Amino acid sequence: MIAEFSIVPVGEGLSLGRFVAECLRIVEGSGLKHQLTPMGTILEGDGEKVMATIMACHSRVLQMGERVVTSIKIDDRRDRPADMDRKVRSVEERLRK
Amino acid sequence: MIAEFSIVPVGEGLSLGRFVAECLRIVEGSGLKHQLTPMGTILEGDGEKVMATIMACHSRVLQMGERVVTSIKIDDRRDRPADMDRKVRSVEERLRK
Amino acid sequence: MIAEFSIVPVGEGLSLGRFVAECLRIVEGSGLKHQLTPMGTILEGDGEKVMATIMACHSRVLQMGERVVTSIKIDDRRDRPADMDRKVRSVEERLRK
Amino acid sequence: MIAEFSIVPVGEGLSLGRFVAECLRIVEGSGLKHQLTPMGTILEGDGEKVMATIMACHSRVLQMGERVVTSIKIDDRRDRPADMDRKVRSVEERLRK
Numbered sequence: 001m002i003a004e005f006s007i008v009p010v011g012e013g014l015s016l017g018r019f020v021a022e023c024l025r026i027v028e029g030s031g032l033k034h035q036l037t038p039m040g041t042i043l044e045g046d047g048e049k050v051m052a053t054i055m056a057c058h059s060r061v062l063q064m065g066e067r068v069v070t071s072i073k074i075d076d077r078r079d080r081p082a083d084m085d086r087k088v089r090s091v092e093e094r095l096r097k
Numbered sequence: 098m099i100a101e102f103s104i105v106p107v108g109e110g111l112s113l114g115r116f117v118a119e120c121l122r123i124v125e126g127s128g129l130k131h132q133l134t135p136m137g138t139i140l141e142g143d144g145e146k147v148m149a150t151i152m153a154c155h156s157r158v159l160q161m162g163e164r165v166v167t168s169i170k171i172d173d174r175r176d177r178p179a180d181m182d183r184k185v186r187s188v189e190e191r192l193r194k
Numbered sequence: 195m196i197a198e199f200s201i202v203p204v205g206e207g208l209s210l211g212r213f214v215a216e217c218l219r220i221v222e223g224s225g226l227k228h229q230l231t232p233m234g235t236i237l238e239g240d241g242e243k244v245m246a247t248i249m250a251c252h253s254r255v256l257q258m259g260e261r262v263v264t265s266i267k268i269d270d271r272r273d274r275p276a277d278m279d280r281k282v283r284s285v286e287e288r289l290r291k
Numbered sequence: 292m293i294a295e296f297s298i299v300p301v302g303e304g305l306s307l308g309r310f311v312a313e314c315l316r317i318v319e320g321s322g323l324k325h326q327l328t329p330m331g332t333i334l335e336g337d338g339e340k341v342m343a344t345i346m347a348c349h350s351r352v353l354q355m356g357e358r359v360v361t362s363i364k365i366d367d368r369r370d371r372p373a374d375m376d377r378k379v380r381s382v383e384e385r386l387r388k
Contacts, residue, residue: 004330011208014261021385037328038375039295067174067208077164084329094312101233111302111358118288134231135278136198181232191215261368271358
């Protein structure tokens with residue numbers, strides 16, 4: 001499973017960097033393959049572990065404040081293993097043609 | 098927790114109604130308070146139960162096809178219980194003023 | 195086109211009702227068919243008008259604060275007109291069978 | 292404005308790479324700063340140009356098929372210019388501390 005998530009704490013000031021950093025520490029602790037982007041964090045791996053990691057981040061940010069809006073997008077397929085690098089590479093190869 | 102989710106099976110034809118109906122059966126079986134909208138399904142209740150229900154729908158639709166894109170948005174707060182009816186009512190009351 | 199949107203002002207306190215109400219006034223002024231849900235606002239109509247209305251709401255909420263995170267999901271099809279009521283009705287009819 | 296978008300054509304087969312490549316061509320033609328990720332495409336620049344580019348991609352993919360589900364997430368702020376590199380850098384700096 002590949003999943004991207006982002007967490008917006010509501011009512012906690014304009015700068016969200018410390019919340020993202022806190023989540024990244026949880027993500028790094030999970031051992032899952034991951035990528036930080038300007039708009040979210042992308043995880044790749046076992047579906048249950050991916051979702052548990054996202055919900056651990058959600059709970060942590062909620063504890064740091066009072067209210068949280070979390071967005072998750074999952075891309076899951078049965079025909080072959082998830083591979084976040086291949087998704088980008090396959091588009092880049094098409095563009096070069 | 099209040100959460101909205103929608104599941105798009107990839108490569109399964111233009112009509113998605115049968116997938117949504119399958120999810121609604123799972124949602125109704127969960128006993129969670131819920132609302133079907135034209136763009137997704139909204140659940141209210143215990144966070145773990147809400148997420149387990151969404152992931153059960155995700156797995157079911159994935160079994161019906163090969164690839165699935167699932168979007169989840171969570172609104173979670175600690176200062177008072179989630180209440181999806183109150184959210185709508187509070188806006189409607191403001192509009193009437 | 196059918197589109198759902200939600201706008202989270204960042205750093206503006208826990209209660210978001212006044213921002214949603216402000217958007218609803220813009221939406222009502224647009225004349226577009228719409229539905230307020232506990233997680234967003236759904237619009238139906240001409241694609242350009244729908245997007246212009248969403249972006250007018252985005253700009254208004256941004257003016258009321260400093261930073262805004264806006265989510266938009268569009269369901270667009272060419273084979274028949276968008277119909278948000280039919281989407282819900284078609285699922286409900288399947289469930290009754 | 293920074294915005295991430297992804298477009299899922301409904302009923303068009305399992306592989307979506309050709310649709311993403313088509314969008315990337317439009318994005319490159321726009322001259323906007325952009326980043327392709329495993330889950331979407333991120334644009335940075337003038338708000339109207341960003342939205343026009345996303346909607347051009349949406350229309351193009353819709354023309355290639357019959358139905359499309361497009362997700363857009365916007366991060367917009369008035370206190371300083373959008374900077375997608377800074378967002379990632381600021382988190383990475385916190386993590387190193």
